[in-house]
Amino acid sequence: MLQQQIETCLAMEVAVFSFFWDVVPEAVSRVKTAGGLLLHQVGTLRAAREAEAAGADVLIAQGQDAGGHVHGRTPTFELLPAVLETTALPVVASGGICTGLALAEALAMGAQGVQCGTAFLATQESFAHDCHKRRIVDAGPQDTVLTDGFVLNWPKGSAVRVLRNSVTDGFGTDLMGHDPDAIPREVIAHDDDIPRLRQSTDSPLRTTTGALEQMPHYAGTGLGEIVEIVPAARRLLDLCTEAAALRDIAGRAQASGEGAA
Template identity: 65%
Template sequence: MTGYSNDPIRTPLCDLLGCDVPILLAGMGGVSRWELAAAVANAGGYGMLGMVREDPSLIKQEVTALRAATDRPFAVNLIPAATKPELLDAQLLCCLALGVPAFTFFWDVVPAAIERVKQAGCLVLHQVGTLQAARNAEDAGADLIIAQGIEAGGHVHGRQSVWDLTAAILAQTSLPVVASGGLATGADLAAALRMGAVGIQCGTAFLATEESFAHAYHKRCVVDAGGADTVLTDIFVLNWPKAAAVRVISNSVTAGLKGSNLGHDPADLPRETIAWDGKTPRLRYSTDSPLRTTTGNLEAMPAFAGKGLDAITDIVPAASRLNKLAADARYSIAHSSEATS
């Protein structure tokens, strides 16, 4: 699929989600706050609030601020399978009371959560890392599948490349599919559309923007590093189930593993405070990344990033990054058409 109407990158995803270009902001926990989501949405993309495990009071604050900054549609990202049931219930109650129009879920499929928000008339975007999870999400009533490849930054659910997984899911589902994982260029978007996906989701590309809530240290790490500097590890696993791997930029913690990147049990890891967000302690080996509000040993915290780092060489406004992605995708599609005509 290469779009329709007068814009070669416009796809049915734009009508489904109410965006102008088929580029989704990943719902990065801690990083995708209202300022970034609004910037992406106002530039024509699709904004998401990363509210994983956040208190409902913060969700209300973020949704209210986002709506004051944009009238564009958006989604709230939650992870039912990795959230305590009582907190998830409170989060969903809060979101539904606020009239949140869409949700992005991730990790294992929880049919009850999908059913609950679907009954309220909400859209469900489900990010998956395996073909089976895609099937489960479709069976549970999801409206769209986000195929996350192993190249992705942050939590990585599967072990296939983004292109292999996207192709496998496209062959097995009737739902629209968005590709995600290490995608940071217009050429990536063009490639996804050519294979039949309806868009791409970007995380790291938007983390390194002015509006991102990531700490300046994290943003600088993204700009200075390359894809080969990332590592997939489950050493940063406190607060998540055992074997929940993440992709991060190498640091002193991963260097100390001496290649033993996987197989760490959170029950065996010490609880040592190395940083703070206000009065909230941040532990060594936790999944908490450094945010604007974080102080302490930032270097030992996980600097989440995907393998598309080579394309990210500066920190710019989110609208600039999105506009360049869209323009480069149009250029790629136009020149590909010329080459084959």
């Protein structure tokens, strides 16, 4: 299946690929042989080394702060410097980054950029359902949990960071350790004629109808900084403007200190 997807993308002249989860050297090699640029998202140092050895061009260091599927268990700003120390490749930071301050911190550590998910999920252009966007705006970091309870159509143990809902409340303290083979296949929603199962990884989209509250609402820990749904261009401008202002302040402070010395 993966090789077929890659071949389809190459036939459509896709030039940049972003891989996540397990490092598959054969898949990386196929993209590189075809002349593609390959970014590989990793959650551990081991995965970072494997992705670099396989031929990745850029590493995305994803911390456990991220919304959606989370591979590692290390906070973003602990994983980032560790990955930077272990590789000569450009590194992008990912996980919980929703402000210009977080962007500035990542760049100051040596990252070449950041990858944002939650910040742009709550934008007007996002294809997420409005209920998902509103929950992100209304919630805080304490409202997210890491669980492998939404695992149907993914391998056992695949954890996701989501907003608490009736399903995660039903898990109690047993947020981890769910076996997909033991989960009933219960249809709770649809996208047109496509059924969506309770405890699947499918999040509610604009086209989804049904028991939306029971579906996973992905969100990273930075969502407390998102207080409104805005155009994506404005969110990007706000992030960059704040980061640039902080950089200028830091630069002036450094220059002042050097002058005093």
